[in-house]
Amino acid sequence: MSVMIIEHLHKSFGGLSAVLDFNAYLEEQELIGLIGPNGAGKTTVFNLITGVYKPDEGTIRFAGQNITGLPPYEICSRGIARTFQNIRLFKDLTVLDNVRIALHKDVQYPLLSAVFRSPGFFKGEADIRKEADEFLEIFNLADKRDEIASNLPYGEQRRLEIARALATHPRLLILDEPAAGMNPQETAELMELIRSIRQQFNLTILLIEHDMSLVMGVCERIYVLDYGQIIAEGSPEEIRNNKRVIEAYLGEEVS
Amino acid sequence: MQKTQHFKPVQFIIEVGILVVIFTLVQYLISAGLLNQYYQINLASICINIILAVSLNLINGFTGQLSLGHAGFMAVGAYASVIMTTYMELPFIVGIIAACLAAALAGFIIGVPTLRLRGDYLAIATLGFGEIIRVVLQNIDYVNGPAGIMGISKLSTWPWLFGSVVITILVIVNLVNSSYGRAIISVREDEVAAELMGVNTTKYKVLAFVVGAMFAGLAGALYAHYFYIIKPETFNFMKSFDILVMVVLGGLGSTTGAIIAAIFITVLTAALQSFPAIRMILYAVILVTVMIYRPQGLMGNRELGRRTFGRLWGDKK
Numbered sequence: 001m002s003v004m005i006i007e008h009l010h011k012s013f014g015g016l017s018a019v020l021d022f023n024a025y026l027e028e029q030e031l032i033g034l035i036g037p038n039g040a041g042k043t044t045v046f047n048l049i050t051g052v053y054k055p056d057e058g059t060i061r062f063a064g065q066n067i068t069g070l071p072p073y074e075i076c077s078r079g080i081a082r083t084f085q086n087i088r089l090f091k092d093l094t095v096l097d098n099v100r101i102a103l104h105k106d107v108q109y110p111l112l113s114a115v116f117r118s119p120g121f122f123k124g125e126a127d128i129r130k131e132a133d134e135f136l137e138i139f140n141l142a143d144k145r146d147e148i149a150s151n152l153p154y155g156e157q158r159r160l161e162i163a164r165a166l167a168t169h170p171r172l173l174i175l176d177e178p179a180a181g182m183n184p185q186e187t188a189e190l191m192e193l194i195r196s197i198r199q200q201f202n203l204t205i206l207l208i209e210h211d212m213s214l215v216m217g218v219c220e221r222i223y224v225l226d227y228g229q230i231i232a233e234g235s236p237e238e239i240r241n242n243k244r245v246i247e248a249y250l251g252e253e254v255s
Numbered sequence: 256m257q258k259t260q261h262f263k264p265v266q267f268i269i270e271v272g273i274l275v276v277i278f279t280l281v282q283y284l285i286s287a288g289l290l291n292q293y294y295q296i297n298l299a300s301i302c303i304n305i306i307l308a309v310s311l312n313l314i315n316g317f318t319g320q321l322s323l324g325h326a327g328f329m330a331v332g333a334y335a336s337v338i339m340t341t342y343m344e345l346p347f348i349v350g351i352i353a354a355c356l357a358a359a360l361a362g363f364i365i366g367v368p369t370l371r372l373r374g375d376y377l378a379i380a381t382l383g384f385g386e387i388i389r390v391v392l393q394n395i396d397y398v399n400g401p402a403g404i405m406g407i408s409k410l411s412t413w414p415w416l417f418g419s420v421v422i423t424i425l426v427i428v429n430l431v432n433s434s435y436g437r438a439i440i441s442v443r444e445d446e447v448a449a450e451l452m453g454v455n456t457t458k459y460k461v462l463a464f465v466v467g468a469m470f471a472g473l474a475g476a477l478y479a480h481y482f483y484i485i486k487p488e489t490f491n492f493m494k495s496f497d498i499l500v501m502v503v504l505g506g507l508g509s510t511t512g513a514i515i516a517a518i519f520i521t522v523l524t525a526a527l528q529s530f531p532a533i534r535m536i537l538y539a540v541i542l543v544t545v546m547i548y549r550p551q552g553l554m555g556n557r558e559l560g561r562r563t564f565g566r567l568w569g570d571k572k
Contacts, residue, residue, distance in 0.1 A: 050451055051451075052447065052451070071450070071455075072447075072450040072451045073450050073451075073452075073453050073454055073455045073456070076450075076451055076452060076453035077453050081451075081452075082451060084448070088445055088447065088448040089445075089448070090440075090441055090444035090445055090448065090449075091444070091445075092444060092556075093440065093441075093444060097437055097440075100434065100437055101437050101438065101440075101441045101449070101452060101454065102452045102453065103434070104434045104435075104437060104438045104441075104452075104453065104454060105452075105453030105454070107434040107435070109434075111430075111435050111462075114429055114430060114433035114434070114435055114436075115426050115429050115430055116429075117262070117429055121433065122261060122262055124434070125433070125434070126261075128434060164452065165452075168452055168453050
């Protein structure tokens, strides 16, 4: 069953159509890549899905419900989480607090319980702490939990962003260039990580990536976007040999 | 920034004990006549300013929303409480509750439309609303317009002042050190990221604004019932600005910083009263010096508290 169906999505900024008649579907627990040259509109698609931008036209259906135009926090609570192309951690807060903020939407005690420090508060906080520690454990960040996020090395900041996104309990995880700035070794580890979290959390994953080794290595299906339109769709093998894709990336052959 | 919290009975008893000792000591000094009028007035001002600074710090420091209308909420609280006690002759507690509710309502009404704005725009909008409250009060005959209300009974005694300070600090510290507080802080850190992590940022901005306004209203009620007289002019922009100075001086996002700065500024203002000619110059020089050498404020965004004292006592936890 398709977990997400996007139909006729359209977004323009002034006179520029950033996304033009975008159609896509994501199957349950699929790993899908969205690729395309710079400026093709990939991040705009992500921003439309997560509610940062409101689409001009078209519908986005997630888990059978229409989520078009909902505010971002509402979309997040329906089960879509994301990371950012340029890391957007809460950089002056600790690693632990970054994850705990993501856990806030499922907080188990009411506001007044926090103010009056009722037993429910202490229990709720202990549960949040336990769960946050579990996420940090999975991402190998447990012994850095009290560090300020901006003091982490780059690769760990990327990992923390994924941990934070997962802490919102998503069904669909959207990764915007997760391997950007990573060396081949780190990219290989990231591929492993992406595969294992999909297994562990039963996730559908949609990712934008320029690193073709990662895209071809982990994605089961790929959409190629150029000038706001999908120019190709298929398995990594099909995409690799698609003439339009090669043209979009390398330009047309002069005959 | 914060550890997981457990209820620690011993620590709790020690802290309550310290509060009881401070309270009884001052109460004794007052009733034994050892604290003259001058010190008593300053003590009351310190209490009121702590409430104002700590509550504004929730909005400006923790939520990161620059509000310049705090005196407006103080005015709402002051007038609401005086209407209850002086006009309707109801007990002081009713006046205090009315002050809190009226100011919280004003905070809600002002917060919902203005908190869509950011940074400078929000500052201007809240400044404007603060002034609107003042001008509206000036034009209501029921509260004597610009002349204000005189002959308010002096009901803000030490127990009320002390109790209000403790409750204000307790509520705001408890709020900030909870999951709700982390949501509030996430708005300051990165609004877009917070929203995408499932935090309804508008809701938490309004929440912080309403709670902050509520305690400003409490401060207004205490003020009115200590200084006998209130008039709209008292709650002008300069008053909001004074509170902002305390918050920035103490360090945005530090409750202990706000408390220290509130005490510091109140004492400084009082001490400089003997030098009327150069008072404002000295005041300004001190502020400028602090801001040059410690632009993040006295405390930055750190807190002075259990952990700091714990370290002093060699407690490794």
